[in-house]
Amino acid sequence: MLKVLKMQSAHWQSMRRHVIAQAPLEACGLLAGKQDAVEAVLKVRNAEQSPVRFRMDPQGQFHAFEWIEANGLELLGIYHSHPSGPETASATDIAEAAYDAVHVIWSRLKRTWKARGFWIEAGEVTEVNIQIMSEQ
Numbered sequence: 001m002l003k004v005l006k007m008q009s010a011h012w013q014s015m016r017r018h019v020i021a022q023a024p025l026e027a028c029g030l031l032a033g034k035q036d037a038v039e040a041v042l043k044v045r046n047a048e049q050s051p052v053r054f055r056m057d058p059q060g061q062f063h064a065f066e067w068i069e070a071n072g073l074e075l076l077g078i079y080h081s082h083p084s085g086p087e088t089a090s091a092t093d094i095a096e097a098a099y100d101a102v103h104v105i106w107s108r109l110k111r112t113w114k115a116r117g118f119w120i121e122a123g124e125v126t127e128v129n130i131q132i133m134s135e136q
Contacts (some may be wrong), residue, residue: 003045004129005077005102007031007038012042012132016113019081019106022046026054026102030061031077032068038076042067046080052112053092077117079104089118089125097121102128 007130011031018041019027028046033039042064045057068075078101082090087107089097097103097120117128 001047001100001121001126002036002076002128004036004131005031005038005104006036006131006133007033007113007118008133011041011117014043015079015104015106015115018043019079019083019113022081023083023108025049026051026053026083028054028056028078028080030064030068030075031079031102032064032071032073033076034074037074040068040071040072041079045111051083065083075101076097077102077104077131079106079115081106081108081113083108085109087114087116089120093118094120094123094125104130 029043031038044060046054047057048055086105102117104115104117117130119126119128
């Protein structure tokens with residue numbers, strides 16, 4: 001279980017732009033990297049095209065996993081948005097969590113988007129600290 005997920009500000013902003021652009025629909029994607037540090041944000045189309053549910057496009061998800069493997073990286077996170085809340089993992093998120101990865105959930109409160117990280121395993125949810133690193 002990861003207790004912290006580190007990423008550059010550019011990765012954070014890439015996810016943020018994606019969820020804003022997709023609203024009011026849920027956006028989704030993968031975070032790839034090594035150990036606890038994100039090296040790439042891979043946007044995947046939400047096949048559900050829904051404001052309350054996401055399912056990654058199978059072909060897009062497959063290509064993203066191929067890219068992760070080809071670049072010697074690991075799946076560190078899965079991100080998606082809750083445009084109308086909640087700001088935590090939903091019952092559906094918990095029931096359908098299938099990968100050992102941090103679930104980064106973006107939610108919008110009024111006009112402000114924020115994100116929190118969660119580790120979901122065997123129905124248990126633990127919050128994960130997300131550290132935004134300044135560009136070097």
